[in-house]
Amino acid sequence: MTDRGILFVFSGPSGSGKGTILSNYFEKYDDQNIKYSVSATTRAPREGEVDGVNYYFISTKDFDNMIKNNELLEWTCYCDNKYGTPLKAVTKMLDNGTDMLLEIETEGAVNVKKMYPDAVSIFVLPPSVTELKHRLTGRATEEKDVINKRIQTAIKEIGMADQYDYVLLNDSLDSAVEGFRAIVMAERFKTNNNKNTISEVLKK
Amino acid sequence: MTDRGILFVFSGPSGSGKGTILSNYFEKYDDQNIKYSVSATTRAPREGEVDGVNYYFISTKDFDNMIKNNELLEWTCYCDNKYGTPLKAVTKMLDNGTDMLLEIETEGAVNVKKMYPDAVSIFVLPPSVTELKHRLTGRATEEKDVINKRIQTAIKEIGMADQYDYVLLNDSLDSAVEGFRAIVMAERFKTNNNKNTISEVLKK
Numbered sequence: 001m002t003d004r005g006i007l008f009v010f011s012g013p014s015g016s017g018k019g020t021i022l023s024n025y026f027e028k029y030d031d032q033n034i035k036y037s038v039s040a041t042t043r044a045p046r047e048g049e050v051d052g053v054n055y056y057f058i059s060t061k062d063f064d065n066m067i068k069n070n071e072l073l074e075w076t077c078y079c080d081n082k083y084g085t086p087l088k089a090v091t092k093m094l095d096n097g098t099d100m101l102l103e104i105e106t107e108g109a110v111n112v113k114k115m116y117p118d119a120v121s122i123f124v125l126p127p128s129v130t131e132l133k134h135r136l137t138g139r140a141t142e143e144k145d146v147i148n149k150r151i152q153t154a155i156k157e158i159g160m161a162d163q164y165d166y167v168l169l170n171d172s173l174d175s176a177v178e179g180f181r182a183i184v185m186a187e188r189f190k191t192n193n194n195k196n197t198i199s200e201v202l203k204k
Numbered sequence: 205m206t207d208r209g210i211l212f213v214f215s216g217p218s219g220s221g222k223g224t225i226l227s228n229y230f231e232k233y234d235d236q237n238i239k240y241s242v243s244a245t246t247r248a249p250r251e252g253e254v255d256g257v258n259y260y261f262i263s264t265k266d267f268d269n270m271i272k273n274n275e276l277l278e279w280t281c282y283c284d285n286k287y288g289t290p291l292k293a294v295t296k297m298l299d300n301g302t303d304m305l306l307e308i309e310t311e312g313a314v315n316v317k318k319m320y321p322d323a324v325s326i327f328v329l330p331p332s333v334t335e336l337k338h339r340l341t342g343r344a345t346e347e348k349d350v351i352n353k354r355i356q357t358a359i360k361e362i363g364m365a366d367q368y369d370y371v372l373l374n375d376s377l378d379s380a381v382e383g384f385r386a387i388v389m390a391e392r393f394k395t396n397n398n399k400n401t402i403s404e405v406l407k408k
Contacts, residue, residue, distance in 0.1 A: 122393075125401065128408030161402045166393045169401060179393055186390030189326075189370045189383055197329065197373060198365045204332030 002193035005094035007116055008034070008184065009102045011109045012124030013154030015135040017170045021124060022103065024177045034099040034184065037090050040066065043081035056086065073115055074108035087115070099184070106157045109164070120187050122180070123164040127171040129155060206397035209298035211320055212238070212388065213306045215313045216328030217358030219339040221374045225328065226307065228381045238303040238388065241294050244270065247285035260290060277319055278312035291319070303388070310361045313368070324391050326384070327368040331375040333359060 012018035025031070040056040042063050051057050058066075063082050066072050075084030085108075090100050102112065112119050126132040132154055136147050161167050166183055170176040187193070216222040229235070244260040246267050255261050262270075267286050270276050279288030289312075294304050306316065316323050330336040336358055340351050365371050370387055374380040391397070 123395075125405050128405055130408055155406065158402065158406055162395055162399065164395050166390070167395050167398045167402060168393055169398075169405075179389065182386040182389035183393060185383060185386035186370070189372055189387060191327075191366055191368050191371050194371045194373075195366060198362065198371060201329050201332055201373075202359065202362055204334055 002097065002099075002188050003196045004193065005033075005096065005098045005100060006184075006187050006193065007090065007094060007100050007102070007112070007119040008187075009104065009109045009112050009119050009121040010124070011104060011106050011121070011157075011164070012168075012170075013126065013132065013157045014150050015132045015154065016124040016126045017173065017176070018103065018124040020173060021168070021170065021176045021180055022101070024173060025180050028177060029181060031184070033097075034101050035093060037085050037093075037100050037102050039083050040072070040086050041081060041083045043083075056089075070115075073102070074104060074111040076105065076108055085112070099188075106160050110160065113163070120166070120183070121164040122166045122168055122183060123161040124176070125158065125161060125167050125169045126154075127169065129158075206301065206303075206392050206394075207400045208397065209237075209300065209302045209304060210388075210391050210397065211294065211298060211304050211306070211316070211323040212391075213308065213313045213316050213323050213325040214328070215308060215310050215325070215361075215368070216372075216374075217330065217336065217361045218354050219336045219358065220328040220330045221377065221380065222307065222328040224377060225372070225374065225380045225384055226305070228377060229384050232381060233385060235388070237301075238305055239297060241289050241297075241304050241306050243287050244276070244290050245285060245287045247283075247287075260293075274319075277306070278308060278315045280309065280312055289316070303392075310364050314364065317367070324370070324387070325368040326370045326372055326387060327365040328380070329362065329365060329371050329373045330358075331373065333362075 010018060010022065038052065038056060040058050040063060042058065042060045045051065045057050049055065060082070063084065066084065066086065067075060071087050072084040073087050073090060075082060085102055093100050109121055113121055133151055136150055168176055168179045214222060214226065242256065242260060244262050244267060246262065246264045249255065249261050253259065264286070267288065270288065270290065271279060275291050276288040277291050277294060279286060289306055297304050313325055317325055337355055340354055372380055372383045
């Protein structure tokens with residue numbers, strides 16, 4: 001375990017496969033030391049959703065107060081509901097030495113880096129814009145206009161990739177999963193996260 | 205391949221197992237994109253040693269000129285002979301996109317970071333000073349005085365570990381080899397090493 005938990009921020013355009021990379025990582029590696037952050041939301045709980053597990057379900061008034069008091073690492077609006085990452089819950093886990101994982105969109109990720117410069121940000125790149133178009137069209141659940149809009153958003157997001165610490169090219173799922181694992185492991189070996197280890201080696 | 209090769213600097217006290225980690229890494233993973241740097245030396249070639257492969261064999265006068273002209277990334281004296289890392293040979297390989305590996309002692313490593321701040325430095329930590337004593341005594345090829353001196357040097361070196369980018373605790377050979385691999389892979393995913401990748405994804 002490192003001296004303090006590491007905050008990993010994971011983003012990528014729709015169709016980049018970021019969700020699949022993470023679910024495959026957790027399936028393949030039993031990594032108990034990294035946890036998904038639980039978001040706060042103003043939307044009503046759906047059947048089976050548990051407060052504090054799936055989300056922290058809070059009122060719009062409470063959410064707005066959190067924004068005002070800088071108690072959210074980042075937040076966003078989606079379909080009239082607000083979603084955000086509560087700073088206190090994340091830092092409490094980090095203090096306990098647990099690594100935290102935020103899967104959020106690009107704008108949120110840039111804000112997290114501003115509020116928490118020690119965050120490690122990873123951007124998932126699709127192999128090409130052409131392949132991304134192919135993947136999004138292949139899903140075929142959306143109108144052409146919606147798909148075109150997603151592609152425009154993706155291009156804008158890829159243009160922000162250079163603000164991240166790492167870029168993970170997802171040209172093969174296996175190599176992207178291994179890449180994510182390598183980044184998580186390597187960050188845990190960073191000297192800044194292991195000052196206690198060094199002094200313990202000297203003491204023992 | 206990254207935009208430019210990465211310079212890895214690998215150090216650790218005598219008995220930390222740094223050489224074994226590297227030889228196991230190259231045995232297990234067929235990593236063709238990282239090469240050992242060839243040192244320059246003033247010592248005479250031994251039987252079978254080839255100039256430009258094992259070492260660049262040069263005269264003391266040439267070596268001293270290289271020092272004077274800042275043409276060595278680092279250098280050291282050992283048994284009346286000088287050994288050093290020629291800057292030009294290293295940067296040529298880096299320019300071609302090949303990662304370079306320097307296995308050097310602590311003082312040299314600190315100097316490399318000064319001359320080439322993009323270098324990625326890794327320090328191999330033994331599990332404890334007690335274990336290090338045990339390993340060095342176990343070899344039993346040296347006098348007690350020599351061993352004690354080595355341990356004192358090791359303690360001094362471990363005290364410099366916090367100047368490295370990464371510390372790799374060698375409490376198990378397997379996990380240290382995996383750790384080294386993770387660091388090499390992760391560094392290859394750093395955004396700074398992949399600006400070309402980002403623009404290619406957008407172009408394609």
